[in-house]
Amino acid sequence: MSIWEYANPKKFLATSEKVMPALWVLSIALCVGGLIWGFFLTPDDYRQGSTVKIIFIHVPAALMAINAWFMMLVASLIWVIRRHHVSALAAKAAAPVGVVMTLIALITGAIWGQPMWGTWWAWDPRLTSFLVLFLFYLGYIALWEAIEDPDTAADLTSILCLVGSVFAVLSRYAVLFWNQGLHQGASVMRAGAVAGDTEERVSNVFATPLFVCMGGFALLFLVLVLYRTGTEIRARRIKALLARERLEAEA
Amino acid sequence: MVDLGKYADTVLSAYAVSLLMLVALVVLSIRRGRKVRAEMEMIEERGRKHG
Amino acid sequence: MIALLLRDLRLAMRAGGGFGLGLAFFLIVTVMVPFAVGPETELLSRIAPGVLWIGALLACLLSLDRILALDWEDGSLDLLATAPLPLEAIVTMKSLAHWVTTGLPLVLIAPVLGVMLQLPAGAYGWLFLSLLLGTPGLSVIGTFGAALTVGLKRGGLLLSLLVLPLYVPTLIFGAEMARRGASGLSVETPMLLLAGISAASVALLPFASAAVLRINLR
Numbered sequence: 001m002s003i004w005e006y007a008n009p010k011k012f013l014a015t016s017e018k019v020m021p022a023l024w025v026l027s028i029a030l031c032v033g034g035l036i037w038g039f040f041l042t043p044d045d046y047r048q049g050s051t052v053k054i055i056f057i058h059v060p061a062a063l064m065a066i067n068a069w070f071m072m073l074v075a076s077l078i079w080v081i082r083r084h085h086v087s088a089l090a091a092k093a094a095a096p097v098g099v100v101m102t103l104i105a106l107i108t109g110a111i112w113g114q115p116m117w118g119t120w121w122a123w124d125p126r127l128t129s130f131l132v133l134f135l136f137y138l139g140y141i142a143l144w145e146a147i148e149d150p151d152t153a154a155d156l157t158s159i160l161c162l163v164g165s166v167f168a169v170l171s172r173y174a175v176l177f178w179n180q181g182l183h184q185g186a187s188v189m190r191a192g193a194v195a196g197d198t199e200e201r202v203s204n205v206f207a208t209p210l211f212v213c214m215g216g217f218a219l220l221f222l223v224l225v226l227y228r229t230g231t232e233i234r235a236r237r238i239k240a241l242l243a244r245e246r247l248e249a250e251a
Numbered sequence: 252m253v254d255l256g257k258y259a260d261t262v263l264s265a266y267a268v269s270l271l272m273l274v275a276l277v278v279l280s281i282r283r284g285r286k287v288r289a290e291m292e293m294i295e296e297r298g299r300k301h302g
Numbered sequence: 303m304i305a306l307l308l309r310d311l312r313l314a315m316r317a318g319g320g321f322g323l324g325l326a327f328f329l330i331v332t333v334m335v336p337f338a339v340g341p342e343t344e345l346l347s348r349i350a351p352g353v354l355w356i357g358a359l360l361a362c363l364l365s366l367d368r369i370l371a372l373d374w375e376d377g378s379l380d381l382l383a384t385a386p387l388p389l390e391a392i393v394t395m396k397s398l399a400h401w402v403t404t405g406l407p408l409v410l411i412a413p414v415l416g417v418m419l420q421l422p423a424g425a426y427g428w429l430f431l432s433l434l435l436g437t438p439g440l441s442v443i444g445t446f447g448a449a450l451t452v453g454l455k456r457g458g459l460l461l462s463l464l465v466l467p468l469y470v471p472t473l474i475f476g477a478e479m480a481r482r483g484a485s486g487l488s489v490e491t492p493m494l495l496l497a498g499i500s501a502a503s504v505a506l507l508p509f510a511s512a513a514v515l516r517i518n519l520r
Binding site for chain 1: 256257258259261262264265266268269272273276277280281283284287288290291294295297298
Binding site: 132135136138139142143146147152155156159160162163164167168170171173174175177178 | 446450451453454457460463464466467468470471474475478491492495499507510513514517518520
C-alpha cells in the first residue's frame with residue numbers, strides 16, 4: 001500500500017470522505033476546547049494583562065500560515081515531478097486557508113500591538129515578513145483565478161510557488177537585516193515581545209492550552225484542505241463532463 | 252465570566268475577528284462544496300439518461 | 303542572439319512610448335516628492351536614496367508588460383519559440399533589452415535627480431552603483447512575471463501583484479546600500495547581498511521564465 005494510491009481522485013474522495021467526519025469533530029473540539037481553556041482558565045500575564053490570551057489564536061494562526069505555504073510548496077513539487085492532479089488541486093485548496101490564517105495572525109497582532117506597543121503596526125521584521133507572505137498568497141490565488149485552462153494554471157502556479165518560496169526566504173533574511181540596520185535596540189526588544197518568542201518566557205499555565213490550540217488549528221487546516229480538495233476535484237469533473245457533453249452534442 | 256480588566260476590548264475584538272474569519276472560511280468552503288457536489292451529481296444524472 | 307537583441311532595441315526605440323515612459327515616470331516621482339513632503343534640505347537628503355530607489359523600481363514595474371506582450375500579440379513569440387535558439391536564451395535577451403531600454407537610463411539619470419533631492423555628496427557613487435547592480439535583477443524578475451501573465455487579457459494588475467513581493471529583497475538591499483553610502487557607513491554587506499541576488503536571478507530565473515513560456519505557448 002503506497003501513499004501514491006491517493007493520487008487517484010476516486011480513491012482520494014472515498015478515503016477523505018471516511019476520515020473527514022472524525023477530523024471535523026476532533027479539530028473543532030480541540031479548537032473550542034483550547035480556546036475556552038485559554039480564555040477562561042488562564043491567569044493574566046503580569047506585564048501584558050489579559051491581552052496574553054490573544055496568543056492562543058495568534059500563534060497557531062501564524063504557525064499554520066507558514067505551514068500552509070510549505071504544504072503548497074510540497075504539493076506543487078509533487079505536481080511538477082509526478083503530475084498527480086490531486087496534488088495540484090490540494091495546493092489550490094490550501095491557499096485560501098493559508099491567506100485567512102495569515103490575515104488572522106496580522107490582525108490579532110495589530111490588535112495586540114495597539115495597547116502593548118502603542119501602535120497598530122510596526123515595521124518589525126516578523127510583521128513585515130508576514131505582510132510579504134500575505135502578498136505572495138494573494139498573487140498565487142490571483143494567478144489561479146486568472147487562467148482558464150486548469151492544467152496550465154496548475155503548472156504556472158506551481159512554478160510561481162517554487163520561485164516564490166525562494167524569494168520568501170530571501171525576503172525573510174532581507175527584512176531581518178533591514179530592520180536591525182535601522183533601529184537596533186528597540187526592535188530587538190520588541191521582537192522579543194512578539195508572541196512567537198513566548199515559549200521560553202511563558203510558563204506551563206499558558207503552554208498547555210497553547211499546544212491544544214495549535215493541534216486544533218493544524219487539524220482544522222487539514223480537514224479544510226481535504227474538504228476543499230474534494231470540492232476542486234468535483235469542479236474539475238464537472239468541467240470534464242460538460243466538455244464531453246458538448247463534444248457529443250456536436251457529433 | 253472572566254475579568255479582562257482594562258484590555259477587555261482588545262482581547263474580545265481579537266477573538267471576535269478571528270473566530271468570525273474562521274467561521275466564514277468554513278461556511279464558505281462548505282457552501283461551495285455542497286453547490287459543486289450537487290451540480291456534479293446533476294450532470295452525471297443527465298449523462299446517464301442520455302448516454 | 304545579438305540580432306534578436308538589436309531587433310528588440312530597435313522596436314523599443316521606434317515605438318518610443320516604452321522607452322520614454324519609465325524615464326518620465328521616474329522624473330515625475332522624484333520631482334513631485336519635495337512638493338509632497340516639504341522642501342527642508344535635511345529631510346530630503348535623508349529620504350533621497352529611498353525615493354530614488356522606489357522611483358526606479360516603479361518605473362521598471364510600469365514597463366514590464368511590454369517585454370513580451372507585443373511579441374505575443376503579433377505571434378512572433380511562437381516563431382521565436384520554434385527558432386533554433388533555446389528559449390532560455392531568448393528570454394535572457396528579452397530581459398537584457400528591457401534593462402538597456404528601461405534600467406540603464408534610470409541608472410544614468412538617477413544621480414542627476416539626486417541633485418534635486420539634496421543627495422549627500424558622498425552618496426552619488428554608491429547610489430549609482432547600487433542601481434547598476436540592482437536593476438538587472440529587477441528586469442530578470444520582471445521578465446518572469448511577464449512570462450507568467452503573457453496570455454492574459456488584463457494581466458497588468460496581476461503582473462504587479464506577482465512581481466511586487468519578488469522585488470522586496472532587491473529593494474531592501476539596494477536602498478539600504480544607497481542609504482549606508484549616503485551616511486558614510488560601510489556598504490559591503492548590502493552590496494554583496496544585492497549583487498548576489500541579482501547574479502543568482504540573472505543566472506537562474508531565465509530557466510523558470512522559459513519553462514513558464516513553454517507552458518503558455520502549449
